[in-house]
Each structure stands twice: as C-alpha cells, then as structure tokens.
Amino acid sequence: MPTKIEDVARRAGVSTATVSRVLSGKPYVSDELRQRVLGAVNTLNYRPSRVARSLRVQRSSIIGLIVSDIQNPFFTAVVRAIEDTAYQNKFSVFLCNSDEDVGKETMYLDLMLAEHVAGVIISPTAGMNDAYRRLVEERVPAVAIDRRITNVAIDSVLVDNVGAARQLVTHLIEQGHSRIGAVLGTPASSTGEERLRGYLDALHAHGLPVEQDLIRTGMPRILEGHAMMRELLQLPKPPTAVFTGNALLTIGALRAIHSSGLRFPDDIAMAAFDEMDWMFFVKPALTVVAQPTYDLGRLAVELLLKRMDEPDRPIEEVVLAAHVHYRESSKWRVPNANGANHQKEG
Amino acid sequence: MPTKIEDVARRAGVSTATVSRVLSGKPYVSDELRQRVLGAVNTLNYRPSRVARSLRVQRSSIIGLIVSDIQNPFFTAVVRAIEDTAYQNKFSVFLCNSDEDVGKETMYLDLMLAEHVAGVIISPTAGMNDAYRRLVEERVPAVAIDRRITNVAIDSVLVDNVGAARQLVTHLIEQGHSRIGAVLGTPASSTGEERLRGYLDALHAHGLPVEQDLIRTGMPRILEGHAMMRELLQLPKPPTAVFTGNALLTIGALRAIHSSGLRFPDDIAMAAFDEMDWMFFVKPALTVVAQPTYDLGRLAVELLLKRMDEPDRPIEEVVLAAHVHYRESSKWRVPNANGANHQKEG
DNA sequence: AACAAAATTGTAATCGTTTTCACACTGTCT
C-alpha cells in the first residue's frame, strides 16, 4: 500500500533512477523531468523508505544515544542539547536508557550496531565493556560523554570533575571544616572515581586526614543517596560538612538531612554537584557546581559529525570546566561543641 | 566487513535459508545442521542486519515515542515506564522530543513512518495534526498518552484531568478561598483544556464568579509559569490561592512566589499538578495531585502491543485516576483584610 | 563540419535478510 519509488516513476513517466536523483538533489536532471517528478511525489504523497535506503547506502541518519539514567536531570539537559544539535544537522536521535545496567547497555549497543546507526553517543555505565571495543572494530563513529571509557580510545567530551570536586571541597575546608562527608557515585564510573579523587586531593593539600567512614559510594540514585547520607548522620561522630557527587545523590542527601531536622550551614554544611531547576527554593541556598550541560551535548554531536566526515582523524578528548556557585549552604561556620573542628582561616 | 548471513551459511556448509530458519527458531531443521549453524554464528560473531530484516518483513521491533518535553519530569517518568515495559517485551524505543512544536512533531512522525516502526506512542502537542491521520491511514499502531487527539480516533491512555483539577480547586474553595488564580498550559492541548474545565466546574458548583483576569494560560514551561504567576501577583487585587496545571508551571510559579517573598498558605495558598522528587523540601508542604506516571507508560505499551496483534479491535481509551495529596500549602486560611473573602466552611 | 566533452536518461545490479516454491527423502497406509 505505501507508495514506492516505482509508482512515482511510472506516474512521472521516468525511471526510478531519475526519481532518486531528483529526490537526493543530484545534478544531471533536466528541469522538466524534475518538475514532473516533484509533481508526482506530491500528488502521491510519497515518502521514501528509510529502511531500504539504509540497507542500500549502508548507513542511516540516526544517531544512537544511550544514557545511563533518563530520570537524572543532568542527563535530560544533555539529551535536550544533543537532540537540538542533531536536529539542526538533519539527524535524528534514537534514545535508550541503560539504567546503569551493563547488560542493558550491551544489548542496546548491539541493537544500534544491528540497526546501522550513523553514530553512537553514550554515557558509559562502566569504564570498560567489550561492546565498546566492538564499536571501534566495526568503525562506527562514537563519542563518550560525561564518563570516560578506559577500554579503548574514543572521542569523548567530559567535565573537569577532579577540579570541580577539589574546588568544592577546598571551599568547605576553607570555611573551617575538617571532617567532610562524601556521598558519591560508584568509583567504577569515571565520574565517581574522579570526584572522589578531587575530594582526596583537597584533603591532602590541606594536610587533613582521610577517614574512610566519611566516604560513601553507591549507585548514583536518590534512594542510595538518601541511605548513604543517613549512615553518615548516624555515625558516632558525624561529619560537619558533606559533599554530594551528583544531582540524584544530592536530592537523596537533602531528604535525609531534612528528615533529621538539621539545617545548613549551621548543623551541617553542604556543597553539591549539579544545579537543578528548583534549587532556588532550597533555603539557605545550596553551594553547587553547575555543569555545562548544553555545551556537553552540543560538542558531543559536533565531535560525532567530525568523525563521520574524517574517520581517521586523531582521537579527541574535550574537557569542559564546570562553574562553582558559592552560596549560603557552605558559609563560614561557627565552631560548636560537636567535634574536633580544626579551625582554618577562610 | 560485517559478517553476513551468507558467510555463516558458507562456513556451516548450508544455505542461507537454513541459517535464517535456525536463527528465527523455525521448525524443520535437523539437529545436526542446527548445531553447525549455531557454531558458525558463534565463531563469526554474526549479528543479523536489522535493516535488511525490516525491509524484508516490512516491520521492525522498534517503538517510536514522541514526547512533548523531555525536560518535564512527568514525561521522563512516563518514558521510564515505557522503556521498561518495551524492553520486557523485546521491543526497543526510539525517543524524540517534539518540544511542543507541531512542525517538529510532524517531522518526527514522518520519520517514524519512513523508518517503519512497529508502533508509535505520542504525547500530542495539539489536538489535531494531519500527521495523526496519516498514522491511521497507513495502519500504523499508535497510542496517544496524556493528551487527547481529536482529529481521528486512536487508542489512548489519559488521566482524569477534569476530576483531579476539580478536586484540587474544590479543596481550595472549601478552605475558604473564592479568588483562585489558575496557571495553566495552553487550552490547545487537552490537558490544558481539561484542567481549566475542572477549575471552572469547581467554581460553578460553588456559585463562585469566574474572573478572566485570574486565569492565565501559556506554554507549559518554567519560564511561562513564572511570568504568569508574576502577572497574577501584580494584579491590583491578586488571588488568595493559586492552582498550577503542570510540573514545570509549578516550578515557575513557586519561583515567582518565592521571589516576591510571599509564603503559603498564609500569603497565598497553593495546589498543584504533579508530584516531584524534591518536593519534600518545599515548606510548608505542597498540596499536589500525583499522576499515575508508571501505569500510564505501562498501559500505553500494552495497548500498543494489543493493537499490533489485533489491528481491528475497537479503539480503547483508558482513563486513569490521579491521587490528591492534601498538605499544608492549601490549609485553612485566616481571612485577612486583603480582599473580599467569602468564607465557607471546610 | 568534425570531434570531444558534458549533460541526460535508463537498465540492471546491489544492499542482507526472509520466505515461497520445488525437490528429495523418509515412512505409513492402502
């Protein structure tokens, strides 16, 4: 029932080759035939089958996008940017949610290969996965976003996590804290690992001891963030400040703090990763590092397009800076009787 | 370079037909050949081209999903449910973001038709669009979610917006309010229209006058919500309560209220659509109607699957109830000198 | 006018599957 190129050709009294040429804007078609073809296309309301086209030309105009958590506002912002940029370049996006599950991620990557997507953008769930290797073996253009792939070298656009975390924690230290809790994503992902490293860097630089009890890692989700924060608060000697490593963990931690009736910065100081829409409502205002979500997404697409054009260009790794917003939640803290609080000037 | 079915056939010493039969679990293949084929598939690491398959069988195992705003947490929750359910049924999801733009929506629908998706789930930007008609003309299984399509009859899964809005506004009235502002999405979408209708119903039922000045509609986004709420607050005689019609509008309205230094429920009462992750933090707690997001998504996929099996079954329209959480933001209000406040018992 | 080069057009092969059809080989039942 769907009209095919042959129907159009018949109606316009030309060959399918000509129709194809007209439709793909190729040269060497007389104006007269072009008009006839266009007319036929119009009256028949013909839309070429992308499937057939993909089969023939061995690539599609679809960008496969795999994010690790579609409910994380950080990723939806990035998705938004990717979608916009892809759209501007006549590509469309095939989005999947790996849900931080390596099995699901592998399955979706396989699907995309089988589907002959033009390229893949992925926020990897783990540093390595054989499926990533297959990607480069089959020479499918691919870009990693947000997290690093250690398995194999591919283009990536990342954020300076170490630097941002170090800044945030340094700031807490300068505000007089020495026992700083960390609620982080699993170190299996580069973001988790790097944000932890930034935290440790800051402690070391100020000669502060590292207390393993104060460092919690887990799946970067609200529930886990809540649990980790509660554990920290139930410690015999709880931290006087906390650093949270992602939007969802921050929500969870806020919930835990909130339900124990504590308030920052006086009961506990806080500095978090990721700015969110509704944060204006958190009082006192939360010190956060805002990640360049839109640029991240835009650059990922641009890198992907570049690699499609030049498959053999050298691997490129873009690292974006994040911007810290210093606000009240981490303000100078009056030392209280609560614990040993090595006061430093800020 | 990618291995094709022919390579497998050659290596196993059989015909491509046999390979295909083995791979799709068809009967009439001897155990011996089956083993040989499976072995060859394994050593060659063969993955059949979905594109070729789609072309041949004239359908894919992809569900196309078009949402009107990927940054709206209501939709991401629904997307999550759709993804999960699709995955369980061996379908994968091709997600696009129409961004409340009819042009973009049309373009994506066309793309999906051209891509021969197995079915389409869509949250329509407007009540009618010729592209919807094409969907049924070409007999592509389709389900509308959240919003109604008036153009043409298709399966849909909706929420009882009129009822939920009526409940919310009735509650405000019972708490003593008679001048209730409304910050709603554009009435071009059924959600906007129905939530407005619920609001009006409640007013009429209590014999309260409708003041056009108190009713604001616009794009359901944060910016617009903020602007509409600010306009309401700047009215010579501002409302004593406000009803917001969607998650993003609620955030915008909250921001406007927050920045004018007002507090609910005393300065202004509030009741909103959509529960969000972080709302525990809003104090006093916000009265909201929680939509059944997960069920919405799950049912959409189930309806779609049913229609794939039985293309001629009667159109089904599922309407889900939403659940109101009564909290402090709308509590009984001490009448003040501010305006004519027809007191009713609550 | 003669010839080369460029512009138009069509024929048919191709992309990688699935599936129809034909054929061959079993048994089983008259």
Place this chain on the structure above:
DNA sequence: AGACAGTGTGAAAACGATTACAATTTTGTT
C-alpha cells in the same frame, strides 16, 4: 506397488531504495 503426508533442504524471488554503467543527446571547440 503406489499414494500420501510429513520432514529437511536449497535456489531464487522478493523487500525498496541507490548507483555504476552504458546509451543517448546536447553543447562546445576547433
């Protein structure tokens, strides 16, 4: 022995586009 119903297998025809190649016409150059 012949007919018949399964089984098991492969050859080849789809599916709907693109494009290499060839054939033809037009244009440009001497």
